[in-house]
Amino acid sequence: MNDLLRRYGKGLTWTFIGLTFFWLIILVVLPDFKLLESSFRPYLPVKEIGGPKDVYTFNNYLQIFGNQVDFNFFGLHFPLAARIKVFVLTIFYSGVVTLITFIMAYPLSFYLAKVVSPKSLPTLFLLLFVPLWVSEVLRSFAWYIILTLKGPLNVFLMTIGVISEEIRWIDGYSPVVVTLVYAYVLFMLFPLYNAMQSLDSNQIEAADDLGAPWWRIHWRVILPHCKPGIASGAVMVFMLSAGSLLVPAIINSTTGNWFTQTIQGIMLEGQDWNAGAAFAFMLLLFCTIAVSVAMRVFRVSLSDIAK
C-alpha cells in the first residue's frame, strides 16, 4: 500500500483503488447479492411486491424437483425431475469436456514445452491463437455448419466412403461437447504448458537414465509436476463449460438441453427472475462443490492453482 502511494502518488492511487472497488462492489457484489436475495422471494405481480405475500421462502429452489421424467443414464433407468436431469447432465458433460481438453492439451503442451525448438515456438503459438481472434458466436456457427445433416463433414465422409448415409451429428449432447472443447481447449493448454515448461528437463533425463520407459517418466515425474497446472486448467474449462450459454444456444439439439438454457428460459421467457436466480445459484453452488471435491480427490490446494 505504502509502495503504491510512493510510486503513483495519492491521487492516482486512490482513484484506482476507488475504481476497483466500484467495479467489485457496484458491478459484481451488489447485483449478485440482489439476485441472491430475490431468489428467496416469490414471483409476484408488481402491485403485490412488498405486500403481505412477499415473504422469504425456499419455493423457488424447490421448483427444481417438479415434473418427474424417466432418466436414462447409460442404460440405467430411474425417475428424476426434468430440471435435475438437465442439471446432472450439464455437470456430467462439462466434466467430459474437461477430460477431453486435458487429453488433447497434455501431449500438445509437452510437445511445445519440451520437444519443439524454441525458434518455431512463436509461430506455433500464433497458430493456436488465430482461432481466438474469431468470436465465439462465429466459431459455434462454424461447427453448426460442419456438423449439420448435409454439411461438409457428412459430405466428406460419404465421398471417401466411410459412411453410406448421412449421420445426424446434431443430436444429444455431442455437438455441444465438441464445440465447447474447441472453444475452451486453450484454457487447458496454457496452464499446462506453463507447468510443463517449469519442469527441469534434467529430471526427465534423470528418470530416463535410471531406466524408466516414457510412460513411467510421464506418470511419476511429469504428470505430478504438472498437477497444479492441470487443476487450474480443469477448473477454468469446467466452470466455463457449465456456465456457457452461447454455445449450447447455438448448436444444441432438442435432446441436449444445457442447464444455462433452463435458467434463461425461466428468466427471459417465463419472466420469473426469482426462480431463475435460485437456479443460477444452485448451478454456482454445485459447480463449486464439484470442483472442491475434485480438488480433494486429486490432492490439489487452492494455492497450487493460484500459482
Added chain:
Amino acid sequence: MSAGIDLDNVCCDFGKFRAVDHVNVNIQPGEFFSFLGPSGCGKTTILRMISGFTEPTEGVIRIGGKDVRGQRPNQRPTALIFQNLALFPLMPIWENIAFGLEVRGVPKAKRRERAEELLALVDLHDSADKMVSQLSGGQKQRVAIARALAVEPAVMLLDEPLSALDLKLRQHMRAELRAIQKRTGVTFIYITHDQGEALAMSDRVGVMSQGRLQQVANPRDIYNNPVNGFVASFVGENNIFSGEVQNAADGMASFATPTGTFRARLPGAEGKLYVRPEHMVLQAKAAKENSVAVTLTEVAFEGNFVSVHGVTEGGKNMVAELRNDGSTPIPSAGAQMHMVFDARNAAILPDSATAGA
C-alpha cells in the same frame, strides 16, 4: 561390477561447431577418471555421449568392450549424476533412491530395504521419509549418489556435482566420493573445471581444451610433467617466458628470452618456457644461471605460503611462492631481489596439441 570404457576416435559436431575432436582414451574398470578443462571444452559432451543422451558424430564408444552406439540412456550400464542433481522433488528420499528399482519392477518392501541400505552407505540414516527440500546441499548430493548407485551401474558419470557446494563441504565431499568409489569399486568418470578436485580424487586425469584431449596421466604427472603450455597453465600457475631454443642436447636446452638466457628441460617440441612459482627461490644475490633480478611489487601473506610478485627491469611480471615455515624472514615490497630456479624445474613446452596430433 564395473566396466572399462574405450573412446575410440570420438568426435561430436553441433552444426558446424566441433565440440569433441578425435578423443581417444581407455578408462580401466574401477578407475576414478576425471575430465578436466575450462567450460566449453567438450567435457560435458563426452559425458553425455557415454551416458547416451548425445550420439557421437564419428568414432566408437565401448562400455565393457561392447559398442554402445545407438543404445538409449536407459539401456546402458551407466548412471549419470547431474550438475543440478535433478532429484525428484515430489517424491520422498527413499522413493528417489528406489526409482531405478521401481522401474525394474522390484517389489515395494524390497525397494524400501535397498533404499535404507544405500542411505546407510552414504551416511544418511533416518532420512528415508524426508522430502528433498528438507535436505541440505551436501545431503542432496549424497541422495543423488545413492539414487545412481541403486541401479548398480558399471559406470558412474558425474557432471560437476560439487560445484554448487561451499568450499568446506566441497572438500569434505571429495574425500567422501573417493571413499564411496573405493567401497563400491564402480568406475567413476568425473567432469570438472576445478583442478584441485580433479587432482585430489582421480586415479588419472584427462585435460581437455577446445574439444581435444591434451594429456592423460596421473595427477602427479599432469602437474609435474605437463606435455604442453595449455596443461601447464590450466593446472597451476606459471611464469612464462617467450624466446628461442639454442643448443638443445640430451633433453636440455638453452632458451634465449628478452629477460635473459635460461637452462631448461626440453621434453618435446619447442615453445615457451614455464616455471612454477613454487620452484622460484628468492635470494639477495644473483645465481650463476637461471637468475632474474626483480623489484618486489607486492608480498601477499596467505598463511601457509607467501606469494611474492616482482617486476624485472624489462617490465615483466614474475611471481614466486615461498613456503611459510615460520622462521624465514618475509621480504617486503620494494626490495631488490633475485628469483632463481633450477633447470630441472623449468620446461620448454609447445602451446597445445595441434590438429591431427
